[in-house]
Amino acid sequence: MTDSILSVRNIRKSFGALNASDGISLDLRQGEIHALIGPNGAGKSTLIKQIAGGLRPDSGSIEFLGNDVTRLNTAQRARRGLGRTFQISALAMEYTVLENAVLGAIGQSGKVFRLFTPAMKDKALLDRARESLKRVGLEAQENAITAELSHGQRRQLEVAVALTLAPRAFLMDEPMAGMGAEGSKALTEFLQELKQEAPILLVEHDMDAVFACADRISVLVYGKIIATGTVDDIRANPEVRVAYLGEEDAI
Amino acid sequence: MLRERYINLIVLALLLVVPAHAYVTGEPFTVTLATRAVIFALAGVGLNLALGQGGLVSFGHAAYFGVGGYVMGILASHAQNYEPILQVPFLIEGTNAMPVIWLVAIVMSALLALLVGALSLRTSGVYFIMVTLAFGQMLYYFTISWPAYGGEDGLSIYVRNQFPGLNTLDPIQFYGICFVLLCAALFLVDRINKSPFGLALNGAHQNEERVQTVGINVYRVRLVAFVISGAITGLAGALFADLNRFVSPTMFSWQISGEIMIFIILGGVGRLFGPVLGAALYILLEHFLGGLSEYWFIYLGAILLGVVLFAKGGIIGKLAKREVSHDG
Incomplete structure:
Protein backbone atom coordinates (compact mmCIF):
# COMPACT_ATOMS: atom_id res chain seq x y z
CA MET A 1 0.00 0.00 0.00
CA THR A 2 2.58 2.52 -1.05
CA ASP A 3 0.01 4.97 -2.33
CA SER A 4 -1.92 5.05 0.91
CA ILE A 5 -1.90 8.57 2.37
CA LEU A 6 -3.88 7.85 5.48
CA SER A 7 -4.43 4.49 7.09
CA VAL A 8 -6.45 3.58 10.07
CA ARG A 9 -5.31 0.30 11.60
CA ASN A 10 -7.65 -1.71 13.73
CA ILE A 11 -8.73 1.11 16.01
CA ARG A 12 -11.03 0.53 18.93
CA LYS A 13 -12.84 3.04 21.04
CA SER A 14 -15.53 2.28 23.54
CA PHE A 15 -17.65 4.43 25.76
CA GLY A 16 -18.67 2.17 28.61
CA ALA A 17 -20.35 -0.83 27.04
CA LEU A 18 -20.74 0.84 23.66
CA ASN A 19 -18.11 -0.07 21.10
CA ALA A 20 -18.17 3.02 18.92
CA SER A 21 -15.14 1.82 16.99
CA ASP A 22 -14.83 -1.93 17.01
CA GLY A 23 -11.61 -2.69 15.16
CA ILE A 24 -11.87 -0.34 12.24
CA SER A 25 -9.31 -0.45 9.45
CA LEU A 26 -9.51 1.87 6.50
CA ASP A 27 -7.18 3.53 4.07
CA LEU A 28 -7.25 6.60 1.91
CA ARG A 29 -5.26 6.38 -1.30
CA GLN A 30 -3.74 9.02 -3.47
CA GLY A 31 -6.20 10.63 -5.86
CA GLU A 32 -9.41 9.11 -4.54
CA ILE A 33 -12.57 10.15 -2.83
CA HIS A 34 -13.29 7.58 -0.20
CA ALA A 35 -16.75 7.91 1.24
CA LEU A 36 -17.70 6.67 4.66
CA ILE A 37 -21.38 5.92 5.05
CA GLY A 38 -23.44 4.33 7.74
CA PRO A 39 -26.73 4.68 9.53
CA ASN A 40 -27.14 7.08 12.45
CA GLY A 41 -25.23 5.93 15.49
CA ALA A 42 -22.86 3.77 13.46
CA GLY A 43 -19.85 5.55 14.93
CA LYS A 44 -18.94 7.82 12.01
CA SER A 45 -18.37 10.90 14.16
CA THR A 46 -16.30 8.96 16.66
CA LEU A 47 -14.15 7.65 13.83
CA ILE A 48 -13.70 11.09 12.29
CA LYS A 49 -12.72 12.56 15.64
CA GLN A 50 -10.10 9.90 16.12
CA ILE A 51 -8.67 10.51 12.67
CA ALA A 52 -8.63 14.29 13.17
CA GLY A 53 -7.03 14.05 16.59
CA GLY A 54 -9.81 15.18 18.89
CA LEU A 55 -10.22 11.75 20.43
CA ARG A 56 -7.58 9.11 21.13
CA PRO A 57 -8.40 5.50 20.27
CA ASP A 58 -8.20 2.89 23.03
CA SER A 59 -6.06 0.75 20.77
CA GLY A 60 -4.92 0.58 17.17
CA SER A 61 -3.03 3.18 15.20
CA ILE A 62 -3.44 5.90 12.62
CA GLU A 63 -0.79 6.52 10.01
CA PHE A 64 -0.56 9.65 7.95
CA LEU A 65 1.99 10.04 5.16
CA GLY A 66 3.85 7.02 6.46
CA ASN A 67 4.15 8.30 10.03
CA ASP A 68 2.29 7.15 13.10
CA VAL A 69 0.19 10.10 14.21
CA THR A 70 -1.91 8.28 16.81
CA ARG A 71 -0.48 10.31 19.66
CA LEU A 72 -0.51 13.69 17.96
CA ASN A 73 -3.16 16.29 18.74
CA THR A 74 -5.45 18.06 16.28
CA ALA A 75 -3.13 20.99 15.69
CA GLN A 76 -0.12 18.78 15.08
CA ARG A 77 -2.01 16.64 12.57
CA ALA A 78 -3.27 19.76 10.81
CA ARG A 79 0.27 21.07 10.48
CA ARG A 80 1.25 17.77 8.88
CA GLY A 81 -1.36 18.38 6.23
CA LEU A 82 -4.68 17.02 7.38
CA GLY A 83 -7.31 19.49 6.17
CA ARG A 84 -10.71 19.24 7.75
CA THR A 85 -14.19 20.57 7.23
CA PHE A 86 -17.03 20.18 9.67
CA PRO A 167 -3.37 19.76 2.83
CA ARG A 168 -2.11 16.34 1.83
CA ALA A 169 -5.48 14.83 2.65
CA PHE A 170 -8.96 16.16 3.34
CA LEU A 171 -11.34 14.98 5.99
CA MET A 172 -14.81 16.24 5.17
CA ASP A 173 -17.76 15.75 7.47
CA GLU A 174 -20.99 15.98 5.46
CA PRO A 175 -19.93 18.79 3.15
CA MET A 176 -23.19 18.48 1.19
CA ALA A 177 -25.46 18.83 4.20
CA GLY A 178 -28.14 21.41 3.54
CA MET A 179 -26.63 22.48 0.24
CA GLY A 180 -29.60 21.93 -2.08
CA ALA A 181 -29.38 20.06 -5.37
CA GLU A 182 -27.65 22.82 -7.29
CA GLY A 183 -24.98 23.52 -4.69
CA SER A 184 -24.49 19.84 -4.11
CA LYS A 185 -23.79 19.30 -7.78
CA ALA A 186 -21.32 22.16 -8.00
CA LEU A 187 -19.52 20.92 -4.90
CA THR A 188 -19.34 17.39 -6.31
CA GLU A 189 -17.60 18.76 -9.39
CA PHE A 190 -15.24 20.76 -7.24
CA LEU A 191 -14.37 17.72 -5.16
CA GLN A 192 -13.54 15.78 -8.30
CA GLU A 193 -11.00 18.47 -9.13
CA LEU A 194 -9.74 18.70 -5.56
CA LYS A 195 -9.03 14.98 -5.18
CA GLN A 196 -6.27 15.28 -7.78
CA GLU A 197 -4.37 17.38 -5.27
CA ALA A 198 -5.14 15.51 -2.13
CA PRO A 199 -7.41 12.55 -1.51
CA ILE A 200 -10.65 13.11 0.36
CA LEU A 201 -12.19 11.04 3.11
CA LEU A 202 -15.81 11.99 2.98
CA VAL A 203 -18.54 11.32 5.50
CA GLU A 204 -21.83 11.91 3.82
CA HIS A 205 -25.47 11.28 4.38
CA ASP A 206 -26.64 12.19 0.91
CA MET A 207 -26.51 8.82 -0.87
CA ASP A 208 -26.97 10.24 -4.35
CA ALA A 209 -24.00 12.53 -3.82
CA VAL A 210 -21.92 9.65 -2.49
CA PHE A 211 -22.70 7.41 -5.41
CA ALA A 212 -22.02 10.26 -7.82
CA CYS A 213 -18.61 11.24 -6.56
CA ALA A 214 -16.96 8.51 -4.52
CA ASP A 215 -14.31 6.23 -5.95
CA ARG A 216 -14.59 3.86 -3.07
CA ILE A 217 -17.09 3.51 -0.28
CA SER A 218 -16.79 2.01 3.18
CA VAL A 219 -19.90 1.13 5.11
CA LEU A 220 -19.81 1.46 8.88
CA VAL A 221 -22.43 -0.29 10.99
CA TYR A 222 -22.29 -0.56 14.78
CA GLY A 223 -18.63 0.38 14.91
CA LYS A 224 -17.54 -2.12 12.27
CA ILE A 225 -16.79 -1.69 8.61
CA ILE A 226 -18.97 -4.28 6.94
CA ALA A 227 -17.86 -3.57 3.38
CA THR A 228 -15.38 -1.54 1.39
CA GLY A 229 -15.45 -1.31 -2.37
CA THR A 230 -16.39 0.61 -5.48
CA VAL A 231 -19.82 2.11 -5.91
CA ASP A 232 -21.00 -0.94 -7.83
CA ASP A 233 -19.63 -3.34 -5.23
CA ILE A 234 -21.45 -1.52 -2.50
CA ARG A 235 -24.70 -1.30 -4.40
CA ALA A 236 -24.55 -5.03 -5.06
CA ASN A 237 -23.53 -6.05 -1.57
CA PRO A 238 -26.49 -7.77 0.09
CA GLU A 239 -25.26 -7.11 3.61
CA VAL A 240 -25.11 -3.40 2.94
CA ARG A 241 -28.58 -3.45 1.48
CA VAL A 242 -30.01 -4.98 4.59
CA ALA A 243 -28.02 -2.92 7.04
CA TYR A 244 -28.10 0.44 5.47
CA LEU A 245 -30.05 0.91 2.29
CA GLY A 246 -33.15 -0.55 3.83
CA GLU A 247 -35.41 -3.44 3.06
CA GLU A 248 -37.39 -1.72 0.37
CA ASP A 249 -34.27 -1.41 -1.75
CA ALA A 250 -33.52 -5.06 -1.29
CA ILE A 251 -36.82 -6.17 -2.70
CA MET B 1 -15.36 51.59 12.79
CA LEU B 2 -14.30 55.21 12.50
CA ARG B 3 -16.76 56.17 15.16
CA GLU B 4 -15.19 53.89 17.69
CA ARG B 5 -11.87 55.53 16.91
CA TYR B 6 -13.42 58.95 17.61
CA ILE B 7 -14.81 57.76 20.92
CA ASN B 8 -11.36 56.48 21.84
CA LEU B 9 -9.81 59.81 20.97
CA ILE B 10 -12.37 61.69 23.04
CA VAL B 11 -11.71 59.45 26.05
CA LEU B 12 -7.99 59.99 25.63
CA ALA B 13 -8.42 63.76 25.26
CA LEU B 14 -10.54 63.92 28.43
CA LEU B 15 -7.86 62.02 30.31
CA LEU B 16 -5.43 64.73 29.28
CA VAL B 17 -7.61 67.80 29.69
CA VAL B 18 -9.44 67.07 32.93
CA PRO B 19 -6.37 66.44 35.13
CA ALA B 20 -4.49 69.29 33.47
CA HIS B 21 -7.39 71.65 34.19
CA ALA B 22 -7.66 70.39 37.76
CA TYR B 23 -3.96 70.95 38.24
CA VAL B 24 -4.04 74.49 36.88
CA THR B 25 -7.06 75.41 38.97
CA GLY B 26 -5.42 73.90 42.05
CA GLU B 27 -7.49 70.79 42.68
CA PRO B 28 -4.94 68.08 43.37
CA PHE B 29 -7.66 65.75 44.65
CA THR B 30 -9.15 65.54 41.15
CA VAL B 31 -5.70 64.72 39.78
CA THR B 32 -5.45 61.89 42.28
CA LEU B 33 -8.88 60.62 41.27
CA ALA B 34 -7.80 60.68 37.64
CA THR B 35 -4.63 58.81 38.55
CA ARG B 36 -6.73 56.12 40.22
CA ALA B 37 -8.87 55.89 37.11
CA VAL B 38 -5.85 55.57 34.84
CA ILE B 39 -4.26 52.87 37.02
CA PHE B 40 -7.52 50.91 37.19
CA ALA B 41 -7.81 51.33 33.43
CA LEU B 42 -4.36 49.82 33.02
CA ALA B 43 -5.37 46.83 35.15
CA GLY B 44 -8.46 46.50 32.98
CA VAL B 45 -6.48 46.71 29.74
CA GLY B 46 -4.50 43.75 31.03
CA LEU B 47 -7.55 41.67 31.89
CA ASN B 48 -9.29 42.68 28.68
CA LEU B 49 -6.65 40.90 26.61
CA ALA B 50 -7.54 37.62 28.32
CA LEU B 51 -11.25 38.25 28.87
CA GLY B 52 -12.23 40.32 25.85
CA GLN B 53 -9.97 38.98 23.14
CA GLY B 54 -9.41 35.50 24.48
CA GLY B 55 -12.76 34.87 26.15
CA LEU B 56 -10.88 33.71 29.25
CA VAL B 57 -13.01 34.78 32.18
CA SER B 58 -10.32 35.15 34.80
CA PHE B 59 -11.87 35.94 38.14
CA GLY B 60 -8.50 36.11 39.80
CA HIS B 61 -6.71 39.05 38.25
CA ALA B 62 -6.40 40.59 41.69
CA ALA B 63 -3.57 38.08 42.11
CA TYR B 64 -1.41 39.93 39.58
CA PHE B 65 -2.57 43.32 40.82
CA GLY B 66 -1.57 42.30 44.32
CA VAL B 67 1.75 40.80 43.28
CA GLY B 68 2.59 44.07 41.54
CA GLY B 69 1.63 45.92 44.69
CA TYR B 70 3.66 43.71 46.98
CA VAL B 71 6.69 43.86 44.69
CA MET B 72 6.58 47.62 45.10
CA GLY B 73 5.94 47.35 48.84
CA ILE B 74 8.72 44.85 49.51
CA LEU B 75 11.35 46.55 47.36
CA ALA B 76 10.54 50.00 48.67
CA SER B 77 10.27 48.98 52.33
CA HIS B 78 13.70 47.41 52.22
CA ALA B 79 15.06 50.52 50.56
CA GLN B 80 13.55 52.82 53.16
CA ASN B 81 14.86 50.70 56.04
CA TYR B 82 18.28 50.19 54.42
CA GLU B 83 17.90 46.42 54.83
CA PRO B 84 18.91 44.15 51.98
CA ILE B 85 16.20 41.66 50.93
CA LEU B 86 18.71 38.87 50.67
CA GLN B 87 22.35 38.62 51.71
CA VAL B 88 23.17 34.97 51.09
CA PRO B 89 23.95 33.54 48.59
CA PHE B 90 24.09 36.90 46.91
CA LEU B 91 23.07 40.38 47.83
CA ILE B 92 19.67 41.72 46.73
CA GLU B 93 18.86 45.18 47.91
CA GLY B 94 15.59 47.04 47.95
CA THR B 95 15.08 49.92 45.58
CA ASN B 96 12.96 53.00 45.23
CA ALA B 97 13.55 53.38 41.50
CA MET B 98 10.21 53.05 39.71
CA PRO B 99 11.58 51.56 36.48
CA VAL B 100 13.23 48.72 38.42
CA ILE B 101 10.10 48.16 40.48
CA TRP B 102 7.95 48.06 37.35
CA LEU B 103 10.25 45.57 35.70
CA VAL B 104 10.24 43.29 38.74
CA ALA B 105 6.45 43.66 39.07
CA ILE B 106 5.98 42.72 35.42
CA VAL B 107 8.29 39.73 35.63
CA MET B 108 6.82 38.42 38.90
CA SER B 109 3.21 38.76 37.81
CA ALA B 110 4.06 37.21 34.43
CA LEU B 111 5.61 34.23 36.20
CA LEU B 112 2.58 33.86 38.43
CA ALA B 113 0.30 34.11 35.40
CA LEU B 114 2.38 31.43 33.70
CA LEU B 115 1.83 29.10 36.64
CA VAL B 116 -1.87 29.90 37.07
CA GLY B 117 -2.48 29.84 33.31
CA ALA B 118 -0.65 26.57 32.78
CA LEU B 119 -2.99 24.91 35.27
CA SER B 120 -6.24 26.80 34.77
CA LEU B 121 -6.22 26.77 30.95
CA ARG B 122 -6.58 23.01 31.05
CA THR B 123 -10.10 23.66 32.25
CA SER B 124 -12.80 25.83 30.77
CA GLY B 125 -16.05 27.54 31.62
CA VAL B 126 -17.02 27.68 35.28
CA TYR B 127 -14.03 25.56 36.28
CA PHE B 128 -11.66 28.07 34.75
CA ILE B 129 -13.34 30.88 36.67
CA MET B 130 -13.10 28.91 39.90
CA VAL B 131 -9.45 27.91 39.46
CA THR B 132 -8.39 31.50 38.77
CA LEU B 133 -10.45 32.69 41.73
CA ALA B 134 -8.86 30.06 43.95
CA PHE B 135 -5.35 31.28 43.16
CA GLY B 136 -6.33 34.84 43.97
CA GLN B 137 -7.82 33.77 47.30
CA MET B 138 -4.77 31.67 48.15
CA LEU B 139 -2.54 34.70 47.78
CA TYR B 140 -5.01 36.82 49.74
CA TYR B 141 -4.87 34.53 52.74
CA PHE B 142 -1.15 34.01 52.31
CA THR B 143 -0.42 37.73 52.61
CA ILE B 144 -2.76 38.05 55.58
CA SER B 145 -0.80 35.43 57.44
CA TRP B 146 2.65 36.57 56.34
CA PRO B 147 3.95 38.71 59.20
CA ALA B 148 7.20 39.82 57.57
CA TYR B 149 5.45 42.43 55.44
CA GLY B 150 2.72 43.66 57.70
CA GLY B 151 0.32 40.74 57.50
CA GLU B 152 -3.27 41.88 57.68
CA ASP B 153 -2.27 45.48 58.39
CA GLY B 154 -0.35 45.89 55.19
CA LEU B 155 2.75 47.86 54.55
CA SER B 156 3.22 51.61 54.44
CA ILE B 157 5.84 53.34 52.34
CA TYR B 158 6.62 56.85 53.50
CA VAL B 159 7.99 58.41 50.36
CA ARG B 160 6.83 57.79 46.83
CA ASN B 161 9.36 55.96 44.68
CA GLN B 162 11.60 57.87 42.34
CA PHE B 163 11.62 58.28 38.62
CA PRO B 164 14.73 59.81 37.08
CA GLY B 165 14.19 63.46 36.21
CA LEU B 166 10.70 63.74 37.71
CA ASN B 167 9.25 64.78 41.03
CA THR B 168 6.89 61.88 41.62
CA LEU B 169 5.33 63.49 44.68
CA ASP B 170 3.86 66.15 42.43
CA PRO B 171 0.42 64.67 41.62
CA ILE B 172 0.41 65.83 38.02
CA GLN B 173 3.83 64.38 37.31
CA PHE B 174 2.87 61.03 38.82
CA TYR B 175 -0.33 61.19 36.80
CA GLY B 176 1.77 61.76 33.69
CA ILE B 177 3.80 58.63 34.38
CA CYS B 178 0.65 56.53 34.80
CA PHE B 179 -0.96 58.03 31.71
CA VAL B 180 2.07 57.31 29.54
CA LEU B 181 2.18 53.72 30.79
CA LEU B 182 -1.52 53.31 30.04
CA CYS B 183 -0.97 54.63 26.50
CA ALA B 184 1.98 52.26 26.06
CA ALA B 185 -0.16 49.32 27.19
CA LEU B 186 -3.01 50.36 24.88
CA PHE B 187 -0.60 50.59 21.98
CA LEU B 188 0.87 47.18 22.80
CA VAL B 189 -2.51 45.50 23.17
CA ASP B 190 -3.77 47.11 19.96
CA ARG B 191 -0.77 45.72 18.10
CA ILE B 192 -1.33 42.29 19.63
CA ASN B 193 -5.03 42.32 18.73
CA LYS B 194 -4.23 42.94 15.09
CA SER B 195 -1.33 40.50 14.87
CA PRO B 196 -1.59 36.91 13.67
CA PHE B 197 -1.45 35.99 17.34
CA GLY B 198 -4.41 38.23 18.13
CA LEU B 199 -6.38 36.84 15.22
CA ALA B 200 -5.78 33.33 16.49
CA LEU B 201 -6.58 34.28 20.09
CA ASN B 202 -9.88 35.90 19.22
CA GLY B 203 -10.57 33.21 16.63
CA ALA B 204 -10.24 30.57 19.35
CA HIS B 205 -12.68 32.59 21.45
CA GLN B 206 -15.20 32.36 18.63
CA ASN B 207 -14.47 28.80 17.63
CA GLU B 208 -11.76 26.81 19.30
CA GLU B 209 -12.04 23.80 17.05
CA ARG B 210 -11.54 25.93 13.96
CA VAL B 211 -8.27 27.34 15.23
CA GLN B 212 -7.00 23.92 16.23
CA THR B 213 -7.89 22.51 12.86
CA VAL B 214 -5.68 24.99 11.06
CA GLY B 215 -2.73 23.71 13.06
CA ILE B 216 -2.57 26.27 15.86
CA ASN B 217 -1.99 25.11 19.42
CA VAL B 218 -4.80 26.98 21.16
CA TYR B 219 -3.55 26.19 24.66
CA ARG B 220 -0.21 27.81 23.96
CA VAL B 221 -1.78 30.88 22.36
CA ARG B 222 -4.05 31.34 25.38
CA LEU B 223 -1.20 30.82 27.81
CA VAL B 224 0.91 33.53 26.18
CA ALA B 225 -2.08 35.89 26.18
CA PHE B 226 -2.76 35.09 29.83
CA VAL B 227 0.85 35.84 30.79
CA ILE B 228 0.86 39.21 28.99
CA SER B 229 -2.51 39.96 30.54
CA GLY B 230 -1.26 39.21 34.05
CA ALA B 231 1.93 41.22 33.50
CA ILE B 232 0.01 44.36 32.51
CA THR B 233 -2.31 44.03 35.51
CA GLY B 234 0.76 43.48 37.69
CA LEU B 235 2.28 46.74 36.48
CA ALA B 236 -0.98 48.48 37.37
CA GLY B 237 -0.72 46.97 40.87
CA ALA B 238 2.75 48.45 41.36
CA LEU B 239 1.46 51.89 40.33
CA PHE B 240 -1.59 51.57 42.57
CA ALA B 241 0.63 50.79 45.55
CA ASP B 242 2.78 53.78 44.69
CA LEU B 243 -0.25 56.02 44.43
CA ASN B 244 -1.43 55.08 47.91
CA ARG B 245 2.07 54.51 49.30
CA PHE B 246 0.44 51.53 50.95
CA VAL B 247 -0.10 47.87 50.16
CA SER B 248 -2.34 45.44 51.94
CA PRO B 249 -3.91 42.03 51.34
CA THR B 250 -7.05 43.82 50.08
CA MET B 251 -5.26 44.20 46.76
CA PHE B 252 -5.56 40.42 46.40
CA SER B 253 -9.23 40.27 47.35
CA TRP B 254 -11.80 38.89 44.97
CA GLN B 255 -13.60 42.24 45.10
CA ILE B 256 -10.65 43.73 43.20
CA SER B 257 -10.93 40.96 40.59
CA GLY B 258 -14.61 41.80 40.31
CA GLU B 259 -13.98 45.52 40.02
CA ILE B 260 -11.46 45.04 37.21
CA MET B 261 -14.06 42.94 35.46
CA ILE B 262 -16.71 45.61 36.02
CA PHE B 263 -14.56 48.22 34.27
CA ILE B 264 -14.42 46.04 31.21
CA ILE B 265 -18.11 45.17 31.21
CA LEU B 266 -19.13 48.80 31.70
CA GLY B 267 -16.88 50.09 28.93
CA GLY B 268 -17.18 47.22 26.49
CA VAL B 269 -15.76 43.70 26.53
CA GLY B 270 -13.03 43.26 23.96
CA ARG B 271 -13.01 46.94 23.00
CA LEU B 272 -9.59 48.50 23.21
CA PHE B 273 -10.82 51.47 25.24
CA GLY B 274 -13.56 49.57 27.06
CA PRO B 275 -11.65 49.26 30.35
CA VAL B 276 -10.45 52.86 30.09
CA LEU B 277 -13.92 54.31 29.81
CA GLY B 278 -15.22 51.77 32.31
CA ALA B 279 -12.59 52.61 34.93
CA ALA B 280 -13.11 56.34 34.48
CA LEU B 281 -16.84 55.92 34.88
CA TYR B 282 -16.38 53.71 37.92
CA ILE B 283 -14.22 56.33 39.60
CA LEU B 284 -16.76 59.04 38.81
CA LEU B 285 -19.59 56.96 40.21
CA GLU B 286 -17.57 56.03 43.26
CA HIS B 287 -16.83 59.70 43.87
CA PHE B 288 -20.26 61.18 43.30
CA LEU B 289 -22.53 58.35 44.39
CA GLY B 290 -20.13 57.44 47.18
CA GLY B 291 -20.59 61.00 48.41
CA LEU B 292 -24.35 60.51 48.49
CA SER B 293 -24.44 57.22 50.27
CA GLU B 294 -22.07 54.59 51.48
CA TYR B 295 -24.37 52.08 49.85
CA TRP B 296 -23.52 53.41 46.40
CA PHE B 297 -22.84 49.90 45.15
CA ILE B 298 -26.57 49.43 44.82
CA TYR B 299 -26.62 52.15 42.16
CA LEU B 300 -23.56 50.68 40.51
CA GLY B 301 -25.35 47.36 40.42
CA ALA B 302 -28.35 48.90 38.75
CA ILE B 303 -26.17 50.62 36.16
CA LEU B 304 -24.24 47.43 35.50
CA LEU B 305 -27.49 45.55 35.07
CA GLY B 306 -28.66 48.16 32.58
CA VAL B 307 -25.44 47.91 30.58
CA VAL B 308 -25.49 44.13 30.52
CA LEU B 309 -29.15 43.99 29.47
CA PHE B 310 -29.36 46.88 27.05
CA ALA B 311 -25.84 47.61 25.82
CA LYS B 312 -24.21 44.33 24.97
CA GLY B 313 -20.96 45.84 23.75
CA GLY B 314 -20.73 48.04 26.83
CA ILE B 315 -20.95 51.79 26.57
CA ILE B 316 -18.43 51.96 23.74
CA GLY B 317 -20.36 49.25 21.94
CA LYS B 318 -23.57 51.22 22.37
CA LEU B 319 -22.00 54.43 21.12
CA ALA B 320 -20.16 52.82 18.22
CA LYS B 321 -23.27 50.81 17.30
CA ARG B 322 -21.27 47.88 16.11
CA GLU B 323 -21.23 44.51 17.79
CA VAL B 324 -17.98 43.36 16.25
CA SER B 325 -14.76 44.82 17.48
CA HIS B 326 -11.90 43.18 15.69
CA ASP B 327 -11.45 45.37 12.62
CA GLY B 328 -8.08 46.74 11.74
Missing part, protein backbone atom coordinates in the same frame (compact mmCIF):
# COMPACT_ATOMS: atom_id res chain seq x y z
CA GLN A 87 -20.62 19.04 9.53
CA ILE A 88 -21.76 22.16 11.35
CA SER A 89 -19.64 25.01 10.07
CA ALA A 90 -16.79 25.65 12.45
CA LEU A 91 -15.81 29.17 11.55
CA ALA A 92 -15.05 32.33 13.45
CA MET A 93 -18.48 33.84 12.87
CA GLU A 94 -17.59 37.42 13.81
CA TYR A 95 -14.65 37.49 11.44
CA THR A 96 -14.86 38.45 7.81
CA VAL A 97 -14.49 35.79 5.18
CA LEU A 98 -10.96 36.97 4.50
CA GLU A 99 -10.02 36.90 8.19
CA ASN A 100 -11.16 33.29 8.44
CA ALA A 101 -9.02 32.39 5.45
CA VAL A 102 -6.07 34.33 6.87
CA LEU A 103 -6.48 32.35 10.09
CA GLY A 104 -5.88 29.22 8.04
CA ALA A 105 -2.85 30.82 6.41
CA ILE A 106 -1.45 31.74 9.84
CA GLY A 107 -1.63 28.13 10.96
CA GLN A 108 0.13 27.00 7.82
CA SER A 109 2.82 29.71 7.97
CA GLY A 110 3.82 29.11 11.58
CA LYS A 111 3.53 32.87 12.18
CA VAL A 112 1.13 32.51 15.08
CA PHE A 113 3.55 33.84 17.67
CA ARG A 114 4.16 37.07 15.81
CA LEU A 115 2.64 39.49 18.25
CA PHE A 116 3.40 42.88 16.78
CA THR A 117 2.95 42.76 13.02
CA PRO A 118 -0.55 43.30 11.66
CA ALA A 119 -1.96 40.07 10.23
CA MET A 120 -4.22 41.81 7.73
CA LYS A 121 -1.28 43.62 6.17
CA ASP A 122 0.91 40.57 5.76
CA LYS A 123 1.12 40.06 2.03
CA ALA A 124 2.12 36.42 2.16
CA LEU A 125 -0.83 35.57 4.42
CA LEU A 126 -3.28 37.62 2.37
CA ASP A 127 -2.12 36.13 -0.94
CA ARG A 128 -2.50 32.64 0.36
CA ALA A 129 -5.93 33.39 1.84
CA ARG A 130 -7.21 35.10 -1.31
CA GLU A 131 -5.95 32.31 -3.54
CA SER A 132 -7.98 29.80 -1.53
CA LEU A 133 -11.07 31.99 -1.54
CA LYS A 134 -10.78 32.32 -5.29
CA ARG A 135 -10.64 28.58 -5.73
CA VAL A 136 -13.96 28.10 -3.99
CA GLY A 137 -15.47 31.19 -5.63
CA LEU A 138 -15.76 33.41 -2.57
CA GLU A 139 -13.33 36.14 -3.63
CA ALA A 140 -16.14 38.66 -4.08
CA GLN A 141 -17.37 38.12 -0.51
CA GLU A 142 -14.04 38.55 1.25
CA ASN A 143 -15.23 41.50 3.34
CA ALA A 144 -18.54 39.93 4.35
CA ILE A 145 -18.97 38.95 7.98
CA THR A 146 -19.02 35.18 8.15
CA ALA A 147 -22.19 35.07 10.25
CA GLU A 148 -24.01 36.81 7.39
CA LEU A 149 -23.06 34.22 4.77
CA SER A 150 -25.58 31.75 3.42
CA HIS A 151 -25.28 28.17 4.50
CA GLY A 152 -23.75 27.15 1.20
CA GLN A 153 -21.21 29.94 1.29
CA ARG A 154 -20.13 28.88 4.76
CA ARG A 155 -19.50 25.42 3.42
CA GLN A 156 -17.40 26.92 0.66
CA LEU A 157 -15.48 28.94 3.21
CA GLU A 158 -14.81 25.83 5.26
CA VAL A 159 -13.20 24.28 2.21
CA ALA A 160 -11.25 27.48 1.52
CA VAL A 161 -9.86 27.56 5.05
CA ALA A 162 -8.84 23.92 4.72
CA LEU A 163 -7.20 24.76 1.38
CA THR A 164 -4.98 27.44 2.91
CA LEU A 165 -3.17 24.61 4.71
CA ALA A 166 -2.17 23.05 1.37
